[in-house]
Amino acid sequence: MTANPILLQKKYSRVIECFAKQQGLSLDAALDFLYHSQVYQLIRDGVSDMHCMSDEYLAEELRQEYIEKALGNYQ
Helix, strand or coil: CCCCHHHHHHHHHHHHHHHHHHHCCCHHHHHHHHHCCHHHHHHHHCHHHHHHCCHHHHHHHHHHHHHHHHHCCCC
């Protein structure tokens, strides 16, 4: 299932803001990370209706991916 592109843009902005606060990142850094993340690809492609998950859930998924990449454990 795919979501309305305008609604997805609003979703991304809320997730970016939440993720930036969690990690103490600038909005630009959080935006850059999101658009290069696996989470973004899953949301964009409509996999498992990820766009239906809460903003906090998606920010937490991003946080986990961010930590894995920082530790070098991400494929």
